[in-house]
Amino acid sequence: MEIIIAKDAEQAASLVADRFEEVLRERGTEGAVLGLATGSSPVATYRELIARHRGSGLSFAAARAFLLDEYIGLPADHEQSYHRFIRENFTAHVDIPDQLVLSPDGEAPDPRAEAVRYDASIAEAGGVDIQILGIGANGHIGFNEPSSSFASRTRVKTLTEQTVKDNSRFFSSPEEVPIHVLTQGLETIREARQIVLIATGEGKAQAVHSMVEGPVSAECPASILQMHPRVTIVVDEDAARHLT
Numbered sequence: 001m002e003i004i005i006a007k008d009a010e011q012a013a014s015l016v017a018d019r020f021e022e023v024l025r026e027r028g029t030e031g032a033v034l035g036l037a038t039g040s041s042p043v044a045t046y047r048e049l050i051a052r053h054r055g056s057g058l059s060f061a062a063a064r065a066f067l068l069d070e071y072i073g074l075p076a077d078h079e080q081s082y083h084r085f086i087r088e089n090f091t092a093h094v095d096i097p098d099q100l101v102l103s104p105d106g107e108a109p110d111p112r113a114e115a116v117r118y119d120a121s122i123a124e125a126g127g128v129d130i131q132i133l134g135i136g137a138n139g140h141i142g143f144n145e146p147s148s149s150f151a152s153r154t155r156v157k158t159l160t161e162q163t164v165k166d167n168s169r170f171f172s173s174p175e176e177v178p179i180h181v182l183t184q185g186l187e188t189i190r191e192a193r194q195i196v197l198i199a200t201g202e203g204k205a206q207a208v209h210s211m212v213e214g215p216v217s218a219e220c221p222a223s224i225l226q227m228h229p230r231v232t233i234v235v236d237e238d239a240a241r242h243l244t
């Protein structure tokens, strides 16, 4: 695990954007496969990548992207769907083909079959070259809450009360937050060839400590990253507060 303590959130985003840029340039016209997350953590990185696209012509034209997760029951164009979030915050502002920005279908009539199909579509694309992750205050990655199996693949999950509460800031009331999601599993995430996790702010400090310095345990799903051969954790000073 490489740990980088950035001086602030802006520098953290720029460091993560550097990793994405390297992969995009390396893969060139062969087309990089990007693993994207939603939530607030990656937004500054997306902003930086958009700026590089506009300023220095960084191109995503040959790339494709897979989202980590999606709420079950929200139409793709719902304000809070991750399908829409990623377009509004990132992909609509760069030259990646929209039909190659893929996410689990939260409205699929059979969510279990959709999970299997989604997992297979990542494999068919040759796997993810670089995956960006955020981390939940309880150590979740994707929507793999504590006690998720390290061998899990894309599947249906029920969110914990804490995550529903954390996410309710985006909805007009906690009752509106869907409680079921489709999420890539921990094993699916671990198959990405490179992973970059970004965490900023004191609220993430305990989770960052458990992920990096705690035991590898299903109690902190992100601790599985200790077993990955190529993972970089980029934190600001606040999120690094409990690291020894």
Ligand code: F6R
Pocket (backbone or CB within 6 Å): 036, 037, 038, 039, 040, 041, 042, 068, 069, 133, 134, 135, 136, 140, 141, 142, 143
């Ligand atoms: C988002 C996701 C989640 C978030 C995590 C942190 O696609 O899978 O694991 O990364 O909940 O969320 P923020 O970044 O909003 O603190």
